[in-house]
Amino acid sequence: MxxxxxxxxxxxxxxxxxxxxxxxxxxxxxxxxxxxxxxxxxxxxxxxxxxxxxxxxxxxxxxxxxxxxxxxxxxxxxxxxxxxxxxxxxxxxxxxxxxxxxxxxxxxxxxxxxxxxxxxxxxxxxxxxxxxxxxxxxxxxxxxxxxxxxxxxxxxxxxxxxxxxxxxxxxxxxxxxxxxxxxxxxxxxxxxxxxxxxxxxxxxHTPVATEVHQVGIKETPKAPGMKYKHYAPAAQVEIVNDEDWSAALKWAKKQSSKVGVMATTGRLTDLTLPSNVEVFSLGKDVTSASHLLFAGLRHFDDEPTIHYILAEGFTPKNLGLAYMNRLKKSAGNVFFEP
Missing domain, CATH: 3.90.870.10 (DHBP synthase)
Known part of the structure; x- marks a missing residue:
């Protein structure tokens, strides 16, 4: 077709x-x-x-x-x-x-x-x-x-x-x-x-529940994204908390292949990036990051030599909650640990 x-x-x-x-x-x-x-x-x-x-x-x-x-x-x-x-x-x-x-x-x-x-x-x-x-x-x-x-x-x-x-x-x-x-x-x-x-x-003017249980293997989800793996590129995504960026980049420098980094422009400006790191800017804040998240994941998915992607995390509040929901799913809930 x-x-x-x-x-x-x-x-x-x-x-x-x-x-x-x-x-x-x-x-x-x-x-x-x-x-x-x-x-x-x-x-x-x-x-x-x-x-x-x-x-x-x-x-x-x-x-x-x-x-x-x-x-x-x-x-x-x-x-x-x-x-x-x-x-x-x-x-x-x-x-x-x-x-x-x-x-x-x-x-x-x-x-x-x-x-x-x-x-x-x-x-x-x-x-x-x-x-x-x-x-x-x-x-x-x-x-x-x-x-x-x-x-x-x-x-x-x-x-x-x-x-x-x-x-x-x-x-x-x-x-x-x-x-x-x-x-x-x-x-x-x-x-x-x-x-x-x-x-x-x-x-x-009614309370809205936000804590929804994980859908079991034999249950039918009412909405997309509740049961099956989502948003995952071929590379392993790891979410990086604010205080862990220095350690994450030291780890990245030791890798034998390129490592992808997805972060906001302010974050990228503050970091000392190893030569084997390839960056994708998520813009200036959580709004632009939410807009660009999937584009960034797809960008690195087109590069088979990249096996790890380090991605900036945000506070899970307001739009940050939606951003972190998608990012956690793409990472399999993996956070970088020093």
Whole structure:
């Protein structure tokens, strides 16, 4: 299969491919998603095959209006409607109880709930409206690898496996949406993102749970990223705390091959870097670091001589919580130890 790159002027062609049951990657403000008709079970199955994704890992359904969600789910609570009014379109995914038999179990992982998102990307909203159906949209990468933030990242992983990629340039946020479970008595964040618990609580005036148990091997996760390995390059990533950089670079200097270093510009300026270190700047702060994290991991993944990546850690608060969630998963929770 030849994978076509669609420009933003070719939305009709991208929608036509979706209508034929093909897969088309699409941009959001967070990462690129892998789109298929959410109401076409055969098309949805192709998503799992193209990504190498476990079949019990449910998919997020992307919509271009709230009415679509209302047709598919049980009546929305007042809190859910307030959150939609505040954060949609945007980087908040919400899980709701479904009406009977409205979505295939291939979409839901066999659950009676589904996750919905109204992305803040005009190109993709135009695609969904032109197509006329909601589309599923897991990250458009090989399962377990760093998420794609450019069309080129998608092409690297999936060319020859999907019909097309709708190219709208680099994404703006860089880490996936916050996933909020609204199907339970207490709302719970299952995956942190740019929308924080404090922001959600300020809208619904209800405590939001943030400590979610690890999903067991026989359990089906309600949201992506809860059970399987994610965001991992071929090299071993090690997270470096502030006080350990000097020791980490001494260790790096002793390695027989190049070592990757991902850190903010201020951090890189302060460090004395050995000659065998290759750097990737994460910008000036946690906002830019979150935006560039996956791009940095992919940068080093293209260099087979790099077996270790030292990455700057941040305080797990607000956006730093989302950054550290993704970085810990990519590192297998490994921190550099002097």
């Amino acid at each position: 030849k994978t076509q790159i669609f420009s933003t002027a070719e939305i009709d062609q991208a929608a036509s491919a979706l209508a034929k049951g093909e897969l088309v990657a699409f941009p959001t403000e967070t990462v690129y998603g892998l789109g298929a008709d959410a109401l076409n079970e055969a098309a949805v199955k192709k998503v799992y095959a193209a990504k190498g994704r476990p079949s019990d890992n449910p998919l997020i359904v992307h919509v271009a209006d709230i009415e679509t969600v209302k047709r598919l789910v049980e009546p929305l609570s007042e809190g859910a409607q307030q959150l939609m009014a505040t954060f949609w379109p945007g980087s908040l995914t919400m899980i709701f109880n479904l009406k009977p038999n409205v979505l295939s179990k291939t979409v839901t992982g066999g659950l009676t709930t589904a996750a919905f998102r109204f992305p803040a990307n005009e190109t993709t909203l135009a695609l969904i409206k032109t197509f006329g159906h909601p589309i599923v949209g897991p990250s458009a990468n090989t399962s377990g690898k760093p998420s794609p933030t450019t069309a080129q990242h998608v092409y690297h992983d999936l060319h020859g496996k999907i019909a097309g990629i709708l190219d709208d340039g680099a994404t703006k946020v860089g880490v996936e949406s916050t996933v909020l479970d609204m199907s339970t008595s207490q709302p719970a964040i299952l995956r942190p993102g740019a929308v924080t618990a404090a922001q959600i609580e300020a809208v619904i």
